[in-house]
Amino acid sequence: MKQRLSLPFVxxxxxxxxxxxxxxxxxxxxxxxxxxGGSWKGFSLIWYETLFQDxxxxxxxxxxxIVALSATAISSVLGTISALALHRYQGxxxxxxxxxxxxxxxxxxxLVGISxxxxxxxxxxxxSITTIILAHTTFCMSYVCMVVLARLQDFDHxxxxxxxxxxxxQWVTTTRILLPLIAPxxxxxxxxxxxxxxxxxxxxxxxxxxxxxxxxxxxxxxxKRGNMPIINALSTLMISMxxxxxxxxxxxxxxxxxx
Numbered sequence: 001m002k003q004r005l006s007l008p009f010v011x012x013x014x015x016x017x018x019x020x021x022x023x024x025x026x027x028x029x030x031x032x033x034x035x036x037g038g039s040w041k042g043f044s045l046i047w048y049e050t051l052f053q054d055x056x057x058x059x060x061x062x063x064x065x066i067v068a069l070s071a072t073a074i075s076s077v078l079g080t081i082s083a084l085a086l087h088r089y090q091g092x093x094x095x096x097x098x099x100x101x102x103x104x105x106x107x108x109x110x111l112v113g114i115s116x117x118x119x120x121x122x123x124x125x126x127x128s129i130t131t132i133i134l135a136h137t138t139f140c141m142s143y144v145c146m147v148v149l150a151r152l153q154d155f156d157h158x159x160x161x162x163x164x165x166x167x168x169x170q171w172v173t174t175t176r177i178l179l180p181l182i183a184p185x186x187x188x189x190x191x192x193x194x195x196x197x198x199x200x201x202x203x204x205x206x207x208x209x210x211x212x213x214x215x216x217x218x219x220x221x222x223x224k225r226g227n228m229p230i231i232n233a234l235s236t237l238m239i240s241m242x243x244x245x246x247x248x249x250x251x252x253x254x255x256x257x258x259x
Contacts, residue, residue: 023239030232047229057234060218067129067204067214068197071136076190078137079144080182086145087152104139105146112139113206120207127209135207136197143196144189151185 033044051057086098104112116135117127125131159181163173179186201216208217222231 026232027236027239030229030236032229035229047233051230051233051237054230057215057218057230060213060215063129063212064198064215067132067136068194070133071140071197072190072194074133074137075140075144075193076186079141079189079193080148080186082141082145083148083152084178087149087155101142101145104142109200109202113203116203117206127207127212129209129212131207131209132204132212132214135203136200139203140193140197143192144186147189147192148182148185151182151188155181 030047031043031045032040033046034041082097082101086094086101113135116131116138120127120131159177160173163177168177199216200214201220204214205217208214213221219231219234222228
């Protein structure tokens, strides 16, 4: 007898179709010779040629990578330090510290963007790449802290105590024992911070200055000008790089397990 399809299986397929069918349509339209994508006018690479010749797009990519890498590096350090402090110490000051860490996670992005814009204006700071990095660090740090805190919940402190009994000082136990053991959590938090930074639009819109347009903001301006085929080509390249990175990481992880 044929096995009947269960409701969870059908719902899962429906969700997968809902997520991936638009991506497939986007990829197909990136090779469509038609400018508007309403009908198929034949296979063409003209939009990829136009994309690679558009210096404004690649300037936005450069700015986005500079901001994302800088914010990720700073937030990884600050978030890890905050997580260690919250995990190790207790008290009223730490409860206030925890509130400050959780605040960017619950406050709407538009409020964060407006408040940072007002702060920079009050301090007389000119909007630039630096202000975007500072803004991204404020919310990326919270996510890194939460991920590292989750890693510290199962941490065995007897390892540190054993190292101290053997004569290791605080610096040695932190750099050679604690940090290597929580490194997967720090790396996960850094990857999350990089993803959030490279994808942010709302906060960046308020704190970006002349010459510091990131890719999400530039894509939005391209949509208003009607450059959808170029956006389709750019999105296809980003999807390809994302899936390639995931595939490579899975292959490396599988090879590490087998070895």
